[in-house]
Amino acid sequence: MFEGHDTTASGLAWLLYNLAHHPHYQERCRQEVREVLKGRDVEEIEWEDLSHLPFTTMCIKESLRLHPPVTAVSRRCTEDIALRDGRVIPKGIICLLSIYGTHHNPDIWPEPQVYNPLRFSPENSQGRSPLDFIPFSAGPRNCIGQNFAMAELKVVTALTVTRFAIRPDTGRPPRRKTELILRAEDGLWLLLEPL
Numbered sequence: 409m410f411e412g413h414d415t416t417a418s419g420l421a422w423l424l425y426n427l428a429h430h431p432h433y434q435e436r437c438r439q440e441v442r443e444v445l446k447g448r449d450v451e452e453i454e455w456e457d458l459s460h461l462p463f464t465t466m467c468i469k470e471s472l473r474l475h476p477p478v479t480a481v482s483r484r485c486t487e488d489i490a491l492r493d494g495r496v497i498p499k500g501i502i503c504l505l506s507i508y509g510t511h512h513n514p515d516i517w518p519e520p521q522v523y524n525p526l527r528f529s530p531e532n533s534q535g536r537s538p539l540d541f542i543p544f545s546a547g548p549r550n551c552i553g554q555n556f557a558m559a560e561l562k563v564v565t566a567l568t569v570t571r572f573a574i575r576p577d578t579g580r581p582p583r584r585k586t587e588l589i590l591r592a593e594d595g596l597w598l599l600l601e602p603l
């Protein structure tokens with residue numbers, strides 16, 4: 409339940425929050441979805457349509473960077489690990505690896521607090537290590553549900569932005585709260601206006 413539901417709920421909530429704060433990106437997603445649907449009702453969105461939403465995908469990735477639902481993972485070293493600077497993490501030690509910290513490292517992500525989906529354009533992604541963006545962790549125990557999660561995020565975004573204009577509720581700004589996943593204290597409040 410936790411791996412499959414709380415994570416996508418967090419990812420989706422923060423994505424809608426970021427789109428609410430950036431109406432021009434929200435509008436670009438809306439236009440992209442409408443173009444892909446070519447007059448069909450959004451409820452008829454098909455699996456194949458999801459691979460034709462590049463800008464929406466960039467918005468989702470940037471949201472998972474800025475607000476990673478899983479902020480850290482831990483691993484017990486099964487062998488000594490030599491770091492580049494010569495120090496060694498001994499076998500048996502449990503390491504906590506910060507996904508949030510990696511995603512906010514200014515050496516990798518200039519102005520890390522800024523929501524900018526264009527970071528994930530093909531040109532801007534060139535030369536970036538796959539380990540710079542790890543919302544689903546990495547290695548043999550990474551997330552088995554990541555493709556499903558991305559599909560779910562795309563479908564819900566398509567269904568939401570084509571039906572509603574999303575605006576922030578400026579009277580109730582969220583406070584980030586890290587539990588097992590990244591939540592908002594007292595909920596994440598947005599205003600939805602039917603289109």
Ligand code: HEM
Nearest residue numbers: 411412415416419477478481543544545549551552553557
């Ligand atoms: C945005 C949504 C999601 C995020 C950010 C996410 C993130 C993660 C992360 C970071 C891990 C690695 C945990 C660790 O290394 O200790 C993980 C593992 C896992 N995830 Fe996801 N996940 C998401 C959605 C899903 C979905 C939809 C499913 C199932 C349908 C799922 C099933 C799992 C399972 C079973 C594992 C454990 C894999 C293993 O230990 O070998 N996740 N997820």
